[in-house]
Amino acid sequence: MLKLSGWPVISFVLNCFIFLEIVVMSGKEKPVGGLKFVRAMRREKAKELRTIKSKEKKKRVAERRKLRATLGEDIFPVQQPKTLENTREYDETIVLPNDDEEVYEENTDEIAPYFHMKTKPKVLLTTSPKAKVVSWKLCYEFHRCIPNSHVIGRKGISLKRLISLANSKNYTDIVVVHEDRRSPNGLVLCHLPDGPTAYFKMQNVKLTQDIKNCGKGAVFGNPELVLNNFSTRLGHTVARMLACLFPQDPHFRGRRVVTFHNQRDYIFFRHHWYEFKKDGTKAALKELGPRFTLRLKALQKGTFNPKFGQFEWILKRHEMETSRRRFFL
Structure with missing residues (x-):
């Protein structure tokens, strides 16, 4: 029936x-x-x-x-809702715990000296030529987030020339904010001296002045860094590049935290401050700004060289995004 x-x-x-x-x-x-x-x-x-x-x-x-x-829960287990994250397509590049090959690559790549405590971050922040006010404000808010960073104007200098100058001044990373129609729309992150270089699309930018109830005072000390949901080899590389911008301290004590949260290949940036209540038994988060979203467009070996550089990965949406459940980070 x-x-x-x-x-x-x-x-x-x-x-x-x-x-x-x-x-x-x-x-x-x-x-x-x-x-x-x-x-x-x-x-x-x-x-x-x-x-x-x-x-x-x-x-x-x-x-x-x-x-x-x-x-007991063995007979009647709690049902988990199905989401795009927990039903994602299988990816061969997902890093498993105790993966010897991945550990060896991370110990011998261009970023390894930072994690071996051989170098300390020194970051150069700049914009595309003839940048407008919003891009400069975003650069100075990066300077507020990233310790030991310096904002420098381009003044018509090519990016290749700027990289050679930064190498001579012992900078470890360069962050370039690109803009279109007077608003930031892209970000280039280049690790020095040997790369790699990452190209990001930037969207949903909100400065500190545009966020309600946002802390606008001066910040002190190094922040704690939180990197979420970077599970593939490509995701590990991007997360390690972002980690190189901030000093690492195994015995960290502080109240400031910077978060890069990856969800469906979109990287959300947040900057918070731990705020304790009067009685000392409860804590809350106070957002400090800025707030934006990144999406990886390409990853290149070596320093900036868009014409002759060797690209490890390039996003080609119509060829690669065959399913809503396929993610790369």
């Missing part, structure tokens, strides 16, 4: 109720309001059925909780 459930059955029942009421009332008198009356009756019946369905669902959930409490 065919069993039906869900909204087709509800729609069928509603139509039956409406048909019966029209037949009954047609023998007595014409329905008041015509089509409006029929629609009102249909809404009422649908509301009643939704209420009944909701009560039955709550009853089933309560019974399942009682059984789980008495028999």
